[in-house]
Amino acid sequence: MKNLRKSLLLPIIGFISIQASAQDFLPPTLLWEGKSKSLIADPTDPWVTPGELTGLTESPSYEETMAWLEKLSESSPYIAINSIGVSEQGRAIQLVMVSKDQDFTAQELSTSKKPLILFQAGIHAGEIDGKDAGMMLLRDINVGEKLELLDYANLLFIPILNVDGHERKSEYGRVNQRGPKVMGWRTNANNLNLNRDYTKLETAGIKAIAQVINNYDPDLYVDIHVTDGADYQYDITYGFVETGGYSPEISSWLAEKFKPEVDQALKDQGHIPGPLLFAANGQDFTEGNIAFSFSPRFSHTYGDIRHLPAILIENHSLKPFEQRVLGTYIFLEQMIKSVGNHFEELQEAIASDRDQSMETVVVKFGFRDTPADSVEFLGVKSELVKSEITGNKYVDWKGEPTTQIVPSILMDKPVSSVPVPKAYWIPVEWTEVIQKMETHGIEMEVLEEPKELNLEYSTVNDFKMVSRPYEGLMRFQSFDLKKAYKKITLQPGSVRIKTDQALGELVVILLEPESVDSFFQWGYFNTILSQTEYMETYVMEPMIQELLSKDPELKKRFDEKMESEEDFAASPRQIYRWFYEQTPYIDQKWKVIPIGREW
Incomplete structure (x- = not known):
């Protein structure tokens, strides 16, 4: 009865009933009819993925995903699955290995003459496009007509990195994202963001990634996300450290060899590739796009400082799930071809960056003094509207394409270096x-x-x-x-x-x-x-008198400090502190x- 009375005092928390889905409040979408729609398997196909069965409006659960991949692996000599860690809630983090030569150990894959590509999905578990795209691609490699892709490279695929966040799923996962219908959560079970963890290594997922990179030594690392933020025409945006990083030769290879071929493949299939996009004013691109200098707590910049070619994909959250998944498929398919075709040059770039001299290291980058050249931007029309509720102005996106010329603001200026x-x-x-x-x-x-x-x-x-x-x-x-x-x-x-x-x-x-x-x-x-240790004033006073009388140099420094620093001279606490720090009694490790x- 006592506990019952106590519970009655607790506030009752409820939610406003919203009849419409958040999807109904998103800005209007642009019509899209890309060629890549032909990649979707017929519902009668025995290897249709769970996502395809819904018309790529939904994405399967952890159990459904792994069951489908296990079945594919059992049917194929080219696929093996291995656990690389256990999540905070006890779920296995699975790694899918794909090799035509049936190289499935770390030793075999790290020493193979073929390049090794590591790509992951679901580090932010609601941003799950890479999982469904990867499942479709592996299906087409193993039971379709794309086995030749394994002549270019061996593959490591993590379908769900943040497995606990993935299973914290609901229709209320990501209010700013157009599908899938049910989405996972951004952070893990401890509410930690895995893509802020690459340096501090607090999460099971990123500890697992570090071990995979160390053991398998991949030649390319791709992290697949979905954006938040402003509207624009681009559906597949991605980036890497182009300037202001630690691997300049790798950056040149990605910019000159990799990016043109991937962009063209996406365009050929009806997609619009673009760079990573961050509105300078936080809401639209009228004041330009910022190319941020990410620190190594993020996936692609962690790769850069390790001299591991690394790419961050950010599919556009306001594009339909189907469009994003198919664009990711095209990216992954061309990724395999481009790495295989230019592997020798990639190896040379990696070796060059690993051998560069290191007398100083930049530990902080800042913005350039002036913006770089302006660039053509494929935007979406918008207008600032005054809210009748708050009086604040907000951006209202109109769903109509427009082309703008906007400043490119680069954050690649070294601000602080250390020897x-x-x-x-x-x-x-x-x-x-x-x-x-x-x-x-x-x-x-x-x-x-x-x-x-x-x-x-x-x-x-x-x-x-x-x-x-x-x-x-x-x-x-x-x-x-x-x-x-x-x-x-x-x-x-x-x-x-x-x-x-x-x-x-x-x-x-x-x-x-x-x-x-x-x-x-x-x-x-x-x-x-x-x-943790202190000196009482009744000890300090006689000690100070003796110090001043026996140490003329100390007395001179004290007198000068009293004359030049008014705050110090007026603070008994600071005076005692200063004298305490002159004695051997002060904690030498403090x-x-x-x-x-x-x-």
């Missing part, structure tokens, strides 16, 4: 960070006995934290650092990480505090900011980031 030391040292007590470095595939030496070293460390001076967590972690809003050498004895289990290795740039990005994706900025060293640099 690269010979090696970094991480003490054994920071086990979580060491384990994450291992998961990334970074080489390290492990101490077997204590070792005294004189290393350079960064100490945090003033800092300000963000007001709320980001991806579950408390990051820094601002900070400043000072560097100094310190003698330290490291215990067995501590590690030395040299920078002269294949993933040297990634090492710097993870360990240098100025990097926006460093473990420091992600908050993994926040405990160093807590002071605010010292525990990553030592060896020069």
Whole structure:
């Protein structure tokens, strides 16, 4: 009865009944009749996919997807399926391996003379186009007329990466997206965004991806998404790090060899390919398109810093699910041909980027001082309408094509760089960070006995934290650092990480505090900011008197500080703090980031 009375006090949460679907409120769609519609299997075909049976208006569940793929695998000598991890809710994350030579081990696939392509769907589980497109393509390779595609390359396909988010499915998954009817959720069961996790490795899905990249060593990595945001004519938009990255030769190969052929294949089938699109004003493209500099927490930029060719596909959310899936199919089919036809040049580009010298590493990019040249933009007509409800102006899309000339705003200007030391040292007590470095595939030496070293460390001076967590972690809003050498004895289990290795740039990005994706900025060293020992004023007062009387240099510095800094002179707390920091009693590890640099 007591619990019943308590429950009656809880608020009753309800939802407004909406008779129409959110799809009915989306902007009008442009008429589309692409040639790629011929790819859809007849409902009587024994290998029709579950999505095709609905006319590509729905997408199958996790169980239905894996059952269909298992059946296809059992019927084909060219397909094998392997679990690469287990999700937070206990579901298997499955990897489909496709090889005409029946190479199904990591050793065989990583050493094959054929290129190896890794493509994944459902990292954001509501954005599931790649799953249905991949199923259709594998069907046509194995029981259709496209087996010759396996002469070009071997394939690794992850149909659903965020498996828990995929099964958090409903008709209310993504209000801004035109289908499928039932959609999964963007984040995983812990409400973490997998495509913000490539550096910090908090999720089962991205840990699995890191292991696949390390073990199989793919030659191309493709991550398939669906956009949010503004309307335009393009249905398949995709991008890679073209400028302002860490793999310039790979970027050139993607721009000069890969992109023209994929774009032409899409156009031939009635699709309109375009670059990644982000409205400068956040609502339409009248003020231009921004080519953002993504940090390596994202899939394609993580690939770039590893010198792994990587592409981010963003199908347009306002285009019908059918159109998006078929465009993805065309992209994947031509992807296989283009990589196979230009594999030698791709290998040369990868080798060149891996061999480049590394004296400094850019840890932050910013906008250019002036926009790049304006570009032709295939837009959709719109007008700003004043809301009768809020008084705010919003964009009303009209569903009519228009061509505009808009500025191209590039964010590829180096803003901050750091010199690269010979090696970094991480003490054994920071086990979580060491384990994450291992998961990334970074080489390290492990101490077997204590070792005294004189290393350079960064100490945090003033800092300000963000007001709320980001991806579950408390990051820094601002900070400043000072560097100094310190003698330290490291215990067995501590590690030395040299920078002269294949993933040297990634090492710097993870360990240098100025990097926006460093473990420091992600908050993994926040405990160093807590002071745990103090000195009472009844000790401080006589100690200060003695220090001033016996140390003329100290007295001179104190007098100068009192004269030049009014806030300091007026604050007893700051004065005590300053003197405490001059004594050997101050915690020598307080605010010292525990990553030592060896020069």
